[in-house]
Amino acid sequence: MAMTMSSGVTTVHLEVDRILSLFHLSKEQLHTVMCRLREEMERGLSRDTYEEAPVRMLPTFIRSLPAGRVNGSFLALDLGGTNFRVLRVKFGSPCEGVNHVASETYRIPNELMQASGQQLFDYIVDCIAGFLSNQSIKEPLPLGFTFSFPYKQIGLDQGILLNWTKGFNIPDCVGKDVVQLLREAIQRRQELDLEVVVIINDTVGTLMSCAYEDPNCEVGLIVGTGTNICYMEQMRNIDKLDGNDGVMCINTEWGAFGESVKRPLMDIVNEFDKLTDEQSQHPGKQIFEKMISGLLLGRLVQNILLNLKEKGAIFSGIEQHRLDLHGLFETKYLSLIESDTGDLLHVKSILEKFNLSCRTEDCRLVQKVCEAVTRRAAQLCAAGLATVLEKMREARQQDHMMMTIGVEGSLYSLHPQFSRILEDTVKDLAPKCEVNFRHSKDGSGWGAALAAAMTGAKYHGNTEIF
Numbered sequence: 001m002a003m004t005m006s007s008g009v010t011t012v013h014l015e016v017d018r019i020l021s022l023f024h025l026s027k028e029q030l031h032t033v034m035c036r037l038r039e040e041m042e043r044g045l046s047r048d049t050y051e052e053a054p055v056r057m058l059p060t061f062i063r064s065l066p067a068g069r070v071n072g073s074f075l076a077l078d079l080g081g082t083n084f085r086v087l088r089v090k091f092g093s094p095c096e097g098v099n100h101v102a103s104e105t106y107r108i109p110n111e112l113m114q115a116s117g118q119q120l121f122d123y124i125v126d127c128i129a130g131f132l133s134n135q136s137i138k139e140p141l142p143l144g145f146t147f148s149f150p151y152k153q154i155g156l157d158q159g160i161l162l163n164w165t166k167g168f169n170i171p172d173c174v175g176k177d178v179v180q181l182l183r184e185a186i187q188r189r190q191e192l193d194l195e196v197v198v199i200i201n202d203t204v205g206t207l208m209s210c211a212y213e214d215p216n217c218e219v220g221l222i223v224g225t226g227t228n229i230c231y232m233e234q235m236r237n238i239d240k241l242d243g244n245d246g247v248m249c250i251n252t253e254w255g256a257f258g259e260s261v262k263r264p265l266m267d268i269v270n271e272f273d274k275l276t277d278e279q280s281q282h283p284g285k286q287i288f289e290k291m292i293s294g295l296l297l298g299r300l301v302q303n304i305l306l307n308l309k310e311k312g313a314i315f316s317g318i319e320q321h322r323l324d325l326h327g328l329f330e331t332k333y334l335s336l337i338e339s340d341t342g343d344l345l346h347v348k349s350i351l352e353k354f355n356l357s358c359r360t361e362d363c364r365l366v367q368k369v370c371e372a373v374t375r376r377a378a379q380l381c382a383a384g385l386a387t388v389l390e391k392m393r394e395a396r397q398q399d400h401m402m403m404t405i406g407v408e409g410s411l412y413s414l415h416p417q418f419s420r421i422l423e424d425t426v427k428d429l430a431p432k433c434e435v436n437f438r439h440s441k442d443g444s445g446w447g448a449a450l451a452a453a454m455t456g457a458k459y460h461g462n463t464e465i466f
């Protein structure tokens with residue numbers, strides 16, 4: 001509903017300011033986020049509370065990182081979003097480094113993300129078979145499986161799916177070992193000879209691939225369709241596991257932060273976050289992730305623009321637009337819109353897709369909305385990262401800690417501002433940590449090959465990677 005003409009201009013401007021300010025976070029608020037995330041992480045690690053804790057802090061049974069000492073040829077399967085990849089990776093001597101022999105990307109049709117486990121895994125195995133044939137790979141190669149969803153690891157090659165996240169929802173897989181589902185699909189295609197030797201999360205793949213090149217890397221961060229982080233934790237701090245010696249990689253599944261009954265993100269979740277959550281595939285879930293990652297940032301911007309239009313603050317006089325059709329405003333548009341500095345050509349061409357006006361003031365407001373949403377996303381991600389870093393620093397009892405962060409994901413690598421805001425905010429929130437960001441390209445995929453290589457010939461009977 002448009003506002004009245006008499007008080008119109010001022011009221012509309014005030015409303016625009018109010019909406020933009022909902023996305024503004026003070027340093028104090030970011031500190032509060034850090035404290036609450038820290039509490040949730042401790043709950044996920046504690047023997048008494050982990051079963052109820054949304055931030056699951058999943059043990060991976062990976063107890064050391066590669067540091068350039070593997071060789072041989074491996075296959076990797078990377079499943080976690082709308083696309084999945086099959087890779088053949090050959091490792092040479094440490095000085096030769098990694099040699100990506102080949103990789104192919106396949107799109108997962110939307111209907112398969114809601115189908116049955118058998119249909120999904122049969123499709124994946126069909127694609128692997130196509131890849132092996134295209135690449136003329138005849139010898140049986142060990143396969144590392146990157147599976148970027150929350151699963152409980154009960155051995156290096158066993159992962160019980162806890163729940164689906166992002167765009168996936170295939171109920172018959174929940175509670176099952178996804179490696180077993182993959183193996184059964186391999187068996188159904190009788191001619192394939194593949195041995196699945198390890199399952200890892202994409203954060204772990206990213207960490208592995210970066211640590212292979214930089215031994216100071218002990219954190220793996222993903223900011224793409226979803227967001228998550230893993231890090232090397234001291235065994236003595238993992239209360240829910242027996243043993244006090246050494247370290248183990250923990251997959252935090254921090255995307256679920258905000259789900260607990262105490263609603264730790266309640267003060268910053270606003271009306272647009274709530275609406276976007278209600279429209280999502282998994283309402284009430286992955287609250288932190290929905291404010292940070294690519295899956296829904298476009299939708300969030302779309303909801304704000306629709307609201308501004310309804311209030312007469314933007315696109316006035318345009319009735320036949322296409323902005324309210326579900327799922328159209330893609331997160332990649334934020335990158336394009338925010339990289340437009342002078343002539344606003346990107347903004348105009350995106351708005352034209354929605355039959356919307358290209359008036360300069362409208363374009364500028366769209367840019368401001370995108371900037372506010374992105375800035376908050378990057379700051380929240382930084383608050384999360386600073387929490388993990390501070391926890392690691394404390395555990396090491398260091399006044400000053402140097403750490404490399406392996407990072408992967410489209411928002412981090414493709415967005416023109418996200419990485420800079422993330423990096424600046426981390427420095428501000430964790431000043432005693434000197435961080436170096438290492439962008440891992442394809443690491444979530446070839447990290448699985450690395451993990452497969454680390455299981456080595458002694459694989460049978462091994463339950464941990466040391």
Ligand code: GLC
Pocket residue numbers: 080147148149150165166201202203222224225226227228229253255289
């Ligand atoms: C989701 C998944 C998590 C994954 C992340 C990034 O949060 O639950 O396992 O690491 O997306 O892909």
